[in-house]
Amino acid sequence: MNAVRRLLLAALLAAAHFAALPAGAQQKFITVASTTSTEQSGLFGHLLPIYAKKTGVQVRVVALGTGQALDVARRGDADVVFVHDKPAEEKFVAEGFGVARREVMYNDFVLIGPKSDPAQVAGGKDIVVAFGKIRAAQAPIVSRGDRSGTHSAELRLWKMAGIGLAAARGPWYRDTGSGMGPALNTASSMNAYILADRGTWLSFKNRGELTIVVEGDQRLFNQYGVILVNPAKHPHVKKELGQAFIDWIVSDEGQRAIAGYKIGGEQLFFPNAKRG
Amino acid sequence: MGAGAQALTHAAELLVTLDPGLVQIVSLSLRVSFAAVVIATLAGLPLGATIAVARFPGRQVLIVILNALLGLPSVVVGLAVYLLLSRAGPLGSMGILFTPSAMVFAQAILVAPIIAALSRQSIEDAWREYEEQLRSLGAAPVQAGLTLVWDCRFSLLTTVLAGFGRAVAEVGAVMIVGGNIDGVTRVMTTAIALETSMGDLPLALGLGFILLSLVLALNAAAQVIKEAAQHRYG
Structure with missing residues (x-):
């Protein structure tokens, strides 16, 4: 029975070790609810490492349809939304779930x-x-x-x-x-x-x-916008980290990074954030 | 080159170069499913053994429910766990949605009925065979249960492997509660779903081959251990 006991113990320890390991808690991160188009086109694979290198903040992207992404944010499960349906985004802000929508880019x-x-x-x-x-x-x-x-x-x-x-x-x-x-x-x-x-x-x-x-x-024309989830509605929202990401993506540097993403020499997204 | 051959080439390339992205995804798949199976076994095995040995009103109904739960759709479990762990849900303050812990949680719920239902059957069969013997020895129910679990250990190993297979192969639940976040909650099945979405069918199939090989290797290892143990303990 010893072998089995040892095996069982090892299994338990491994499970406990895993459970005790908070995923990436040592690193600061924000959760962004975004669309399948930005994820599956490879844009985030290009942008996020640049941002992580600069700030040390990991951006975790959950890629969903715009409607679902906004719903996830309504429930408070994301810090930032990055989507492309202007009427739906404006409704989201008007309902008080988001603050200050910024336009980022278009394709x-x-x-x-x-x-x-x-x-x-x-x-x-x-x-x-x-x-x-x-x-x-x-x-x-x-x-x-x-x-x-x-x-x-x-x-x-x-x-x-x-x-x-x-x-x-x-x-x-x-x-x-x-x-x-x-x-x-x-x-x-x-x-x-x-x-x-x-x-x-x-x-x-x-x-x-x-x-x-x-x-x-x-x-x-297909406009993308970025919105911080309203911290007044969901107090756990990482307000500073989320806002910092938004500020970066609409800054000259972030906009240049978007313009720099190409497949086969073809640019996929065109930055058009307004200043201020 | 056909899609199958291309897929095999992709799989071989990924394996030979030990692609770091792949290693991370495979390791997360195994860790999540392993942890889920351990938890599910700790919950499901005692439950299965109890139902096998004990006689109480509503037992038949419970057995039917448990057997029906073998067909629990993973996407329903995913949705339920999502609503539970969402910030707006009852366990939202834990903040573990879109983390591997949430995936372990969901998979444990999926696997526990499998362990409970299948172990109940094995143990009950053994109970029929040894009931008189155990009673004549004056074994208390708990003691009898433990003896039977030990007696069925080899068929229970298959039960646990079935549970692991279910966990490591499902995509519906981990996709919803994990979110398929690159480098954080992306596992084999969600990576396959993503590559399929991007139309890279050979790569998706290649990852599928790797997943299958892993499950095969694991089952082979379990078989070897079982043979060795059977040889030693009879």
Whole structure:
């Protein structure tokens, strides 16, 4: 029985040791609720080591859809939100959950579609017209359907095209309820159209027959904002550390770091923080 | 090159270079699941043994519930633990959401029913066989339970391995309560989910191969220990 006892004891000790080990408590950190696009495009992998090196503060990013990221922050589970859905962000601040939204950077959405282009939209510059054609041709299109920033943008575009999704949706409209990457995987395997943010598209590898069919419309503008979670609402929020991160990301240095992130020579995000 | 071959190449590359990111992820996976299984065993085994040996009203109902919990969806556990540990939740002041401790907590809840249900079955079978003998020796229930646990130790090892397999392979719970934070709470399964999201299917599959190999190696090790012990103790 000795061997077993020793084994059991070792197991217990190991478990206790692990449990007693507070994850990274020796290091200062903040938690940032952000979007899948910023994480999966690799932007944070580029930015955060620069910030950690400068300040010694670890930034822990939980990547979710914008809607979910804001909900996590509403519950007080993050110090900072970094998302891309301006109306939802303004609502978040108006409700008192966040203080002082700052604009950080932008990129743009692109309409992705199969090279065979069944709805004949390729090369167009008008995204609203393209949406109308997809609807008319009943060509398959994949929607995020997850209250993310990209999903909100897609819904706004249907509205601009004067198409009431509630009545118009049929088998051609595939509501996947998934993140940008999984939705792109789905579109890739069924050769469907999909609205995507350029950053995720550029870093996405499983493209299959998909390519960019519409880009460059002003209405495809995609603004990112950063907000400190209101310490008055959630007293445990790391006010100073969170604010320091926000101040850095909108500073010249942080903005330069964003501009410096490229994939295959192509810049993914364009800093546009206003001064002051 | 097919996706499978590419995946194997990726896996081999990561292993040969001992990629530091990979080492960290693998080590966290093992530590979290190991801690969860230890906790789940400490809770589940006594529970399973008690239900096996004791007779009380509602016992059958309890057994049915316990067996049903084998199919507990990990994402539901993740959600429940998230709500519990969230700052707005009852245990929010602990501040352990999005840490490995939260992941251990969630996995322990997932695994405890497995340990309890499967050990209950093994011990109850042994109890049927030895009940008269143990009673004639005048063994108290606790003593009888301990004797049976010891008697079933080899099948219980398989039970614990099944629990570990469940823990190390699940993604739903650790994704929600851990948050898949790079370098802090990213484990094998959430890393695979992330690579799949980014469309790097060969790399995702390669990580899958590594996870499978690990589980295989662990089970092989357990088998060797079991054989050796059986040989020694009969």
